[in-house]
Every structure is written in C-alpha cells, then in structure tokens.
Amino acid sequence: MSADPLLLLAGPAAVALAPRLTASGYTTVDWLSAGVASSRAQAGQEPVAAVLAADQRPLISDLRLRFGGMPILLDLEQDSVEARAACLCSGADDFWLSSVGPSDLLLRLRLHRTIQSRDEQRPSLLQVGDLSVDISLRQVRRGGRPVALTAREYALLLALLKHPGRAFSREELLEQVWQDERAGSSNVVEVYIRYLRQKLEEKGEPRLVHTVRGRGYRVGPSADGA
Numbered sequence: 001m002s003a004d005p006l007l008l009l010a011g012p013a014a015v016a017l018a019p020r021l022t023a024s025g026y027t028t029v030d031w032l033s034a035g036v037a038s039s040r041a042q043a044g045q046e047p048v049a050a051v052l053a054a055d056q057r058p059l060i061s062d063l064r065l066r067f068g069g070m071p072i073l074l075d076l077e078q079d080s081v082e083a084r085a086a087c088l089c090s091g092a093d094d095f096w097l098s099s100v101g102p103s104d105l106l107l108r109l110r111l112h113r114t115i116q117s118r119d120e121q122r123p124s125l126l127q128v129g130d131l132s133v134d135i136s137l138r139q140v141r142r143g144g145r146p147v148a149l150t151a152r153e154y155a156l157l158l159a160l161l162k163h164p165g166r167a168f169s170r171e172e173l174l175e176q177v178w179q180d181e182r183a184g185s186s187n188v189v190e191v192y193i194r195y196l197r198q199k200l201e202e203k204g205e206p207r208l209v210h211t212v213r214g215r216g217y218r219v220g221p222s223a224d225g226a
Contacts (some may be wrong), residue, residue, distance in 0.1 A: 003027065005113065006046070008063070011053020013075055013098045019081055020102045021051075026109075031059070049073060049112055051096065051105065060091040069138045071112040071151040073105070088188075091153040099213060111179060128219055129210055130165045131200065133157065147199050154179065156192050160209065160219040167215040193217055 007032050009015045010031040018028045032052065054075040070118060074092040076083045077099070087095045094112070096105040117226055126133040130143040138154065139146040148158065159176045160168060168176075170189045178188065197209050210218050 005048040007109075008047045008050040010050065010059055011056040012077075013053035014056070015053075017051070017102050017196040018106065020053040021041055021106075024106055024166060031063075046070075048116065049109060051075075051109075052092070054098075055089050057092075064091055064150065069149055069151045069154040073112075088152070088153075088191075091150060109145060112151065115151075126161045128161065129208060129221060130205070131219075133161060140206055142200055142203075145203065147202075149196075149199060153199070155190060157187075157219075160217060163198045165218055167212040167218045172216070189217075 004025050004027045006027045006029065007021060008031040009018060009021075015030050016032075019195055021028050028226050029066065030046070047067060049071040050059075050067070050070065050073070052059060052074045054077045056153045057074060060072055060074070063070070071093045071098045072091070072141055073094045074087050074090065075098045076087060076095045079097055079099075084095060092163050096108055104216055124134065126135065132141045133139070135158075140149055140154070140157065146171075156173065157175045167204055177192075193209060193211075197207065208224055210220070212218055
C-alpha cells in the first residue's frame with residue numbers, strides 16, 4: 001500500500017490546516033519544527049508540495065534549493081492581481097487563500113498532483129540539443145549544468161517539449177500549464193517564457209525557446225533568428 005503524499009507546512013496559518021489535510025489523504029510535516037531530516041524520514045518520501053503562510057515568503061529560496069521543482073504554494077491574505085503577481089515573482093508556483101478556507105487549497109493541490117502524474121507518464125528522458133530533462137528525477141540540464149526551475153517553469157518547459165519544433169500558441173500554453181488559473185495575469189505566458197530563457201541561457205548558451213511571430217513559442221534549434 002502506497003503512503004499518503006507528504007506536504008510541508010510552514011507558518012501557523014498553514015499548520016492549522018494539518019487536520020483537514022490529513023483527513024483528505026495527506027501526511028503533513030511542520031517544516032519550521034521538524035526540518036529537512038524529519039520530512040525526508042516520513043515513509044522515505046520526498047514531499048509533493050509545500051504550503052506556506054503569508055509571512056513565510058523568505059523560505060521559498062531555501063525550499064527551492066533543497067527540493068528543486070516541488071510546487072510551493074504561498075498564502076495570500078488579500079487577493080488581487082497585484083498580490084498574485086508578487087507571489088509568483090517571489091518564486092512561488094501558486095497561491096492559496098486562507099480567507100476562504102481549506103477547500104481552495106485542496107483543489108490547487110489536486111491540480112498540481114494531476115500535473116505531476118501526467119509528467120510521470122511521459123518518456124523518462126527528453127532531449128533537444130544540449131538540453132535534457134529527466135522526468136523521473138525532475139532534473140533539467142543544459143550542456144551538463146543543472147538548471148533549477150520552479151514547478152510552473154518546469155511545467156511550461158515540458159509543454160513545449162511535447163513536440164519540439166512545433167509552435168504553441170499563448171492560449172494553448174495557458175490551457176496546459178495554468179488551466180483554471182488563466183485569469184491571474186494577461187501576460188503570464190510571456191513572463192514565464194522570459195524566466196525560462198534567463199535560466200536556460202544563464203551561461204551564454206544559444207537560445208532554445210523561440211518566439212514565432214503570429215503563432216507563439218517553440219523549443220528547438222535557432223531558425224530565422226527567432
């Protein structure tokens with residue numbers, strides 16, 4: 001019998017949801033009290049996501065360093081387009097709203113689990129040029145160097161890698177990567193394409209994520225200076 005998926009909780013607002021999350025089939029660990037050793041000792045599992053209270057934003061970079069593309073969800077005490085944008089710019093993958101109760105969070109966790117499940121059904125290694133993505137380990141490398149991506153950046157890259165060379169429209173990428181969160185920002189695809197390019201080209205490597213005028217974005221070797 002497989003163990004319940006493991007969630008990291010940080011901050012009082014997140015920890016307070018532990019009973020409801022447990023009742024919904026998750027195992028929870030208070031990250032601030034237990035830390036990395038305890039979290040990884042839980043049934044030998046890696047955490048599937050981290051749920052942070054609004055005042056735990058400074059933890060995001062440390063969690064990203066330790067757990068790579070694991071989804072990180074940050075509480076928004078007040079919901080607005082500006083607050084959502086600030087949340088995503090902080091390095092979080094998604095937000096949750098403590099003001100509306102745990103149901104919203106559970107729906108978002110289910111969405112991220114669905115994305116993870118789809119990833120596991122794909123070929124274990126995807127390659128385009130010197131870019132490689134190990135699906136089973138959720139590791140991205142460019143010319144041998146590791147590339148640390150957020151869960152949303154990782155999902156966007158995988159969407160583009162479904163068919164290397166094919167141009168995906170903005171609407172297709174919104175549907176595949178953001179699904180029911182599409183209303184958060186009108187230029188969210190452009191923002192995340194820029195994030196991907198910055199990380200994939202950090203050491204001056206040739207561009208792999210190209211803009212195709214009038215069509216969208218594609219992954220592949222350079223063509224026509226796209």
